[in-house]
Amino acid sequence: MFIFVGYYGCPMKNALSTLILFLLLTTVIKAQNHEVSGRVIDQNNQPLIFANVLLKDTDSVLLQGSATDEGGVFRIENIKSGTYLLSASYLDNTSEIRAIEVTSNVSLDDLIIELTEMELDEVEVTYKKPTIEQKADRIIFNVENTSLSQGNIWDILKQTPGVIIINDKINIKGSSNIGVMINGRLVNIPQSDIVNLLSGSSADNVESVEVILNPPAKYSAEGGLLLDVKMKKNLIAGYNGSIYNRYTQAVFPKHMLGTDHFFKGKKTDFTLTYSFRQNKNLNRFTDITNFFDANSVNEVWTTEQKNIIRDKQHNLSGFLDYEINERNSLSFSSINSFTTPGNRYITSQTIIEDTAGDLDSSFYTENDSDYEVFNTAYYLDWNHQFQKKGEKITFATNYTFYDYERGQNLNTDFFDINGAVTGENDFITQSGQKTSLYSAQVDYTDPIKQSSILETGLRYSGINSQSTITQEGFDRTQPGINPTEAGVFDYDEQIMAGYVSLNNSWKDWQLNMGLRAEYTETLGNLDTTNESVENRYLQMFPSLSVQHKFNDKHSLAMRYYRRISRPRYSDLNPFQYFQSNNSVVEGNPFLRPATRNYVSLEYSLNRTYSLEVYYFHKKNDFFEQVVQDNETNLLRFLSVNLESNITYGAEFRWNKSLTNFWDTYLLLSHYYKQNSFTDIDSGAILDNSIWTSHVRFNNYFTLLKDRSLYADILFRYSAPTVFGNSKRESTSQLTLSFSKSFWQRRAAVSLSIDDVFNNGNYFSTRNYLNQDNSSFSRRETRLFLIGFRYKFGNNKIRDNQKRKSTDEGDRI
Structure with a gap:
């Protein structure tokens, strides 16, 4: 099948027509479906009530589930002809895995579960330790029913292997351009709002986190790597839910209250989650700037800034799956986040001294700003299964709306060496950003052979972002102060894409390869x-993952991909936003998209040890740099393109279970990082490079005889970079x-201390040519957290043991 991506002036009409014609000509023959029934008993021939019966394909992929009734009888309906694996579980006990051939209705012999001595009055969720699976193109961190599920999703990401959280920014292998997905759906909101969304979302719903090291061609080429948060679903009909409360104490207290609800009927699966957070956060900064005059330092400006942020945030998400018939299903999802009201109050005291340390003057600034954030996203998917096993087509649409409004009052008083007021500069700013994003995608999957799967598809996305600003009251005589009094910046973007990929899995080999083409038009x-900024470009994005198992102990994997990162709409905004009287944030409408090439080679031993060498080169990477303007005595936070960003190491x-109660994970990374950038004043290209290291050490403990007490210890060290x-x-x-469950695991209390020794803050310097400044950021990294969760409803419907395939090479 050929995929054509039209260039400018030919918006893919031929390709879309060809795909639609192909789909219309596909003959859909309704297959006959069958039923599998049987009984689950214990070793004393007694029926087991509410035992879970799981039906999987031969690759151990879960297809359906059922629960036994009062007589221990189960029935699983609507099963296509084929070969399957069937097993039953009850508490910590499982039956044998039975291979069955389905060509008609099947009545099985009894499934026998050997019960241990410990029995509880009713079926309950069994907790376990987190596990790590290494696949050809990703790492899967399984956290369902672990102690980590007592926190929020952001806490899980902090514990996820390979993920580093720096200043609330996600980093993987030195890259901060990370896409975050929930159930395969990209969350299209700014990074700061992703932190708020995931911090306010319960981790109890999470089944696993997938760190996708080589994203398949079906995903957008946008960004670097991907994090996919997989939410668990009920397998069997029923309802349950939970309420939870979490209190955090740092310098200021923070509080979260939430509830989750799950329902599964015969054709409907519904999840609804809501949480409310009330925060008060403190960030403190010390900036020391040596300003130059005639190539020598003539003044030293020292600023002590305190930033207090108060907000109330509501998070509401819903997931609905509806099975129309055995071949067609609909899915609707909505992810919403509202912050209202919010307030950011910044005070800064700046002391100006000469090179001998004598006071020259000072000024004091108060920045009082109120803001509101509204983000809502809707996803609608239709899935059609053809008669051929594994052949399917999916149509997916998405609409996201983001609205940010901010009002700012900035007041500055200037003082002489005696503390007498010499002047003032007061002004008001009103700003806002509204962004609408819509997309539509069609994907077709066809198992062309028993060991090969072909995937192909088309996608269109359109983005409109409008930024507005009005400012008044500026002292126009102050050097460097020349803001836009009123302005509107409109940015439109259209992306048309097509892809084709082939995934192969043989006995000892996995080979995944794909090619994606994206044509982009932007207009600002x-x-x-009277000037506009317009871009048109066509880019190709190949990807390749190969894994070979030499035997049960040794395997080798190679990965390569090329991807793109487009600037955030706020980064393109050309307006000046003053944080204080001498610090200003400026966007750049001329930012270019960044492209990234990545290649790695990984060797694994016993699924316990792995060694990976990697190299990536990023061209036109964009970054917010701090630049001192020596003529106007301003600190400018500028969005710029780097000349290059190279990392290799x-x-x-x-990853090993040391005992039946102790699991551990150790990561040691050593790499070379080189950033080349252009000096704003001279235009010279400079290199900023270093050999650096990162260490991560996780330990998970399951304690007490009933395994109801959990302790997790995380240590992280990052060398200078x-x-x-x-x-x-x-x-x-x-x-x-720490986490302790009780009341037959319906309730749990959690306790944690983040950054025990308060060594998680950042000190940065910029010292080259006529730049000589430093910043010390002191956030509330040391946190004391306590939480409580109570589950209600029919908790018997949950999986009491999630079986995983023991063969990592079976599937991706």
Whole structure:
């Protein structure tokens, strides 16, 4: 099948027509479906009530589930002809895995489960330790029913192998351009709002986190790597839910209250979650800037800034799956986040001294701003299964709307060396950003052979973003102060894409390869000028993953991909936003998209040890750099493109169960990082490079005879590194987490301490040519958290043991 991506002026009509014609000509023959029934008993021939019976394909992929009735009898309907694996579980006990051939209705002999001595009055959720699976193109971190499920999703990401959280930004292998998905659906909101969304979302719903190291061609080429948060679903009909409460104490307290609800009927699966957070956060910064005059330092400006943020946030999400018939199903999802009201109050005291340390003058700034954030996203998917096993077509649509409104009052008083007021500068800013994003995608999957799967599809997405600003009250005589009084910046983007991929799985080999093409048109208009910024480009994005198992102990994997990162709409915004009287944030409408090539080779031993060497080169990477303007005595936070961003190194991972109560994970990474950037004043291209390291050590303990007490210990160390034109000193963090379940595991209390020794803050310097400044960021990284969760409803409907395939090479 051929995929054609039209160039400018030919918007893919031929390709779309060809695909639609192909689909219309496909003959759909209704297959006969069958029923499998039987009985589950214990070793004393007694029927087991509410035992879970799971039906999987030969690759151990879960297809359907059922529960036994009062007589221990189960029935699983609507099964196509084929070969399957069937097993039953009850508490911590399982039956044998039975291979069955289905060509008509099947009545099985009894499934026998040997019960242990410990029995509870009723079926309950069994907790376990997190596990890690290594696939050809991803790492799967299984956290369902672990102690980590007592927190929020952001806490899980902090514990996820390979993921580093730096200043609330997600980093994987040195890259911060990470796409976050929920159940395969990309969350299209700014990074700061992703933090708020995931921090306010319960982790109890999470089955696993997939760190996708080589994203398949079906996903957008946008961003670097992907994190996919997989939410668990009920397998059997019924209802249950939970309520939870979490209190966090740092310098200021924070509080979260939420509830989850799950329902599964014969054709309907519904999940609804809601949480409310009330926060008060403190960030403190110390900026020291040595300003130059005639190539020598003439003034030293020291700013002490305190930033207090108060907000109330509501998170509401819903997931609905409806089975129309055995071949067609609909899925509707909605993810919503509302922050209203919010307030950011910034105070900063700036002392100006000469090179001898004598006071020259000072000024004090108050920045009081109120803001509201509204984000809503809707996803609708239709899935059609053809008669041929595994052949399907999916139509997916998405609409996302983001609205950010902010009002700011900034007041500055200037003082002489005696503390007398010499002047003031007060002004008001009103700004906003509204972004609408819509997309439609069609995917076709066809198992062309027993060991090969062909995937192909088309996608269109359109984005409109409008930023507005009005500012008044500025002192126009102050050097460097020349903001836009009123302006509107419109940005439109259209992306048309097509892809084809082939996934192969043989006895000892896995080979996944794909090619994606994306044609992009962008147009930016600022109403205060007659100029517009317009771009058109066509890019190809190949990907390749190969894994070979030499035997049960040794395997080798190679990965390669090329991807693109497009600037965030707020980064393209050309307006100036003043944080204080001498610090300003500026976007750049001329930012270019960044492309990234990545290649790695990984060796694994006993599924316990792995060594990976990797290299990536990112061209036109964009970054917010701090630049001192020596003529106007301003600190400018500028969005710029780097000349290059190169990283190469090695990573060692160790994942092992040391005892029946102690699991551990160790990551050691050592790599070279080089950022080349253009000096704003001279235009010279400079290199900022370093050899650096990262260490991560996780330990998971399951304690007490009934295995109801859990303790997790995380240690992280990052050596000095570079970011754009900055150098950052080393940091380390120790986090302790505990969880105790009781009341037959319906309730749980959790306790944790983040950054025990308070060593997780960042000190950065910029020292080159006429730049000499430093920043010390002191966030509330040391946190004390306590939480409580209670589950109600029919908790018997949950999987009491999630079986995993023991063969990592079976599927991806």
